[in-house]
Amino acid sequence: xxxxLITGASGKIGQTLVAHLKTKYDLTLVxxxxxxxxxxxxxxTTVRELxxxxxxxLDGLLEGIDYLIHLADDSSPETDFDDALINLNYRLPYNLxxxxxxxENFVKRIIFASSLDTVGAYPKxxxxxxxxxxxxxxxxxxxxxxxxxxxxxxxxxxxQEAIGIRIGKxxxxxxxxxxxxxxxxxYLSPRDLCQLVDCxxxxxxxxxxxxxxxxxxxxxxxxxxxxxxxTIGYKPQDDAFTLKGYFGVDIGDPVELDE
Numbered sequence: 627x628x629x630x631l632i633t634g635a636s637g638k639i640g641q642t643l644v645a646h647l648k649t650k651y652d653l654t655l656v657x658x659x660x661x662x663x664x665x666x667x668x669x670x671t672t673v674r675e676l677x678x679x680x681x682x683x684l685d686g687l688l689e690g691i692d693y694l695i696h697l698a699d700d701s702s703p704e705t706d707f708d709d710a711l712i713n714l715n716y717r718l719p720y721n722l723x724x725x726x727x728x729x730e731n732f733v734k735r736i737i738f739a740s741s742l743d744t745v746g747a748y749p750k751x752x753x754x755x756x757x758x759x760x761x762x763x764x765x766x767x768x769x770x771x772x773x774x775x776x777x778x779x780x781x782x783x784x785x786q787e788a789i790g791i792r793i794g795k796x797x798x799x800x801x802x803x804x805x806x807x808x809x810x811x812x813y814l815s816p817r818d819l820c821q822l823v824d825c826x827x828x829x830x831x832x833x834x835x836x837x838x839x840x841x842x843x844x845x846x847x848x849x850x851x852x853x854x855x856x857t858i859g860y861k862p863q864d865d866a867f868t869l870k871g872y873f874g875v876d877i878g879d880p881v882e883l884d885e
Contacts, residue, residue: 627652630827631691633678633722634698636663638797639739639819643695644671646820654691657698679713684725688733693827694726696738703743703764715769719776727784736788737826740774740837742812742849743767744792750808755850756792756837774837781835789826789858791840793819794849800870811848813866818842822860829858842866 628651634640635655644667647653653671660673676683678698688694700714719738726733745754746763762768770792777788794814798805814822822840836857839849843862854860 628692629654629690630693630695631656631688632695632697633657634696634739636660637697639793640697641667642816642819643697643823644668646823651693656687678718678722681721684721688726691732692734694722694733694736695823696722696736699739699766699769701741701766703766705764705766707765711765711769715766716772719773723776723780723784723786723788727780727786734787735827736777736786737823738773738777738788738790740790740792741767741770742792742794742839744770744774745849750811750848753847753850754839756839756853778835781833785834787831787834788836789829789831790835790837791822791826792837792849794839794841798866800866805870807846807867808848810866810870811844811846813842813844813864813869814840815842815862815864815866815869818862818864821862822854825854825858825860832857 630647630651631654632640632643633656635644636657636659641663644653644655648670654674655671656674656676658675658677660675696719698714698718700711705711726736743763744760744767746767747761748754760771762771774790777790780786781788794812795809796814796819798809798813838854839851841847841849841851842864845865845867
């Protein structure tokens with residue numbers, strides 16, 4: 627069974643991926659605090675409570691790891707250019723990529739969370755592809771542009787294979803009556819996220835670095851997901867406009883954790 631280490635594993639995206647991947651991979655979960663995570667979700671995984679901004683905590687962490695899914699960051703769009711942003715979104719990913727590149731036979735691929743915020747300053751009516759110039763909407767988006775460049779550098783100069791996903795509105799609550807079409811156009815469902823990550827783990831790459839947009843199959847998509855479809859076989863199943871009930875379909879009840 628292949629091994630995966632997930633940073634930022636206690637967040638919403640992290641927990642969704644843990645539930646999806648834990649029966650198929652040997653998971654090591656890393657975050658600074660797991661106190662809010664259901665213990666049933668953590669069962670059968672290796673949990674490491676570590677502050678990865680402390681560089682000494684990386685020593686030996688990636689030994690024997692096949693795949694690294696990097697989610698840890700300061701994701702607030704209101705963030706300032708302060709120590710928290712610098713440590714989490716700049717120093718930490720550099721240290722992780724640098725550490726991973728030292729393990730010639732261990733880390734096969736890094737999958738990292740980028741963001742729609744890297745291009746969020748385009749007008750809302752413009753559909754953005756991964757080949758369009760970046761246009762970040764906030765300092766968080768700027769930090770994700772840096773992360774994309776960092777991964778590109780390590781891929782082509784150090785041989786560390788990486789795939790970045792520009793994740794859309796994953797945390798949008800489709801039961802919220804105040805949601806407008808803009809949010810629906812940017813939606814990524816949990817089911818589609820899991821399938822997209824499956825694709826990033828198994829795809830054969832033509833180049834050591836790939837960047838894809840991560841949205842569901844929304845009827846009016848904010849990002850162009852053609853590259854994800856054609857390069858790694860992504861086949862999203864959900865459409866936020868349909869799930870919201872625009873076309874007479876209910877979103878159903880939330881999935882509960884099994885005992």
